[in-house]
Amino acid sequence: MATMKQVAEKARVSTTTVSHVINNTRVVSDDARERVLSVIKELRYIPSAVARSLKNDRTHTLGMMIPNNSNPYFAEVIQGIEDASFKLGYNIILCNSDDDPKRQAAYIRVLMEKRIDGLILVPSGSDEELTKLLADEGIPKVLVDREVAGVAADLIEADHVQGGYDATRYLIGLGHRRIACVAGPDTLLPSGGRVTGYLRALAEAKLEFRTEYLIHSDFTSQGGFNAFKQLLALPERPTAIFVSNDLMAIGGICAANEAGVKIPQQLSVIGYDDIALASFSTPPLTTIAQPKHDIGQLTAQVLVARITNPTLPLRREMLRSQLIIRQSTARPEN
Template sequence: MPRVTIKDVARAAQVSITTVSHVVNNTRFVDPATKQRVLTALEELGYQPNSLARSLRSGVTRTIGLVVPDASNLFFADVARKIEDIGFQQGYSVILCNSDNNPGKQSRYINTLLAKQVDGVIFISSGSEPDDLMRLVENNIPVVVADRDVPLELADVVLLDNEQAGYDATKHLINLGHRFIACITGPNHLAPSMQRFEGYKRCLKENGIDFDPKLIEMGDFRFPSGEEAMQRLLSSSSRATAVFVLNDMMAIGAMSAAHKAGLSIPKDISIIGFDDIEIDAAITPALTTMAQPIEEMAQYAMNLLIEHLVGKKHELNQRIILTSRLIKRDSTARWEE
């Protein structure tokens, strides 16, 4: 017979998983009527709390787990550095876990963090499946999800308004006179990529520009894929005069492909990226991009997690939505027919 989980109890009591956790562990006030429904469900289903998890939560290790999908991506490297700095200032050691966009590797790292008895986790998932997050929740590990969106019943969330940022990047190119605007997307199973792409399409529509599938290529958020996607665009029959690339690593790859093809940036083609990693200002031409508020994201994520750890957490989880800003540099320019 399969083990009854906290998710089963939450479904039976018609409450959130977080509420069940608070009733089981007596960590927060719960409305008496709601609490009674949970207790009834616990008894009827025969739920047995994970004794190992409860023993882990009785101690404090002053360690925090940080799970990122790709440490070679300079955006995630910057996020990790900021979180480590803030954690150190607050007296916490940060264990960095690079999942390498591999769900199996991510799952093993979750096992490692549970075994290490971390006090909490900042989680940037490699995909959209909630299983690893659910395991942390069921083991009563405080979690803050960054750069991804999940139901608030599972965790606090800190993320960017990616759809609006994609709109703003596209609008910048339209304002420069571009009408044939290509887009190099990231993986379609990642919400940030698809949301930026939706912003791109919305901006085209609102400005009377037809969406053209021939102007779309997909990458994987890494440099080589940006270069390869740009090569495909340039070898096709597309008439792109500008390209919106959904992260800076791919944008730098796209610039490399354009240079190798003998194009001048931005005279022949404009390129705008997304993230504002440190190298953007150092390359030639310097990359125009949409800046993510990396320090602000790291600060919010750490503050929310520490509120959990010191017992100052509000009853309801929070979703913090941050905004990006356009950084104009040298890789975009007005299009002259």
């Protein structure tokens, strides 16, 4: 790999001149600039991003932390972030905390050592170390979907309460009265919001809430499979289930098929997120579509604005979700 010294020697200039050409830090004669750029192209010299950041105090790199890289929801949010970041001249370094707050804190330290200009964080819960790390660092940051106690940052989220309410209201409108909810971890804000919406819709329709009809799981297909098995084993099983994400819903449909329960004839299922797989499940899944690409794009735009002007007032943006009706829901048989 070519070095700056080799570029300087071949272009017959000093290494300082090469540095000024690369970083636009001082006026260089047209003749010298053309020679340097020609040699850089010929030798395929790649400037050190770290060295350039020391001069410019910018790496044009954003760090992003997600809790689970196996969840397609995050892949679609990341696509929106990458699209907007690329247009704004920024690269992304992606880390996966695997829902572990300690790993999350360790990775954030790594990202900061890489001299990222800003951080996008979808928190996996929080602990004292994470809160202190985020509160102490002056790095611009945007939280997505989930707040961290004690940390002042821009927040981009979807309206989870409204989404949970809309899903449950739709099932009630079909005529269902025994409606269960398979929720995500009760420690996470989006999961709690969706349950709040579910409970609000039940109360508004004067339907009794049954504690055995609310099961918390872990946003995985296996978690949904296990929760459905538990619900379908009840003496009076539900006729409809609102599931807090599509992965759990797809796992749950597998459990229903295994138990010989026909969907939607004997059990209606509605998911959440509208991941690409949702329209290819059997049957295709009715779901609440989150504006995933829009969330990603807005997140990147807000973070770059924060990097450019750290004195901007904090933003809290809430985007609405949308009901997508497919073939996994129907009126109850009786």
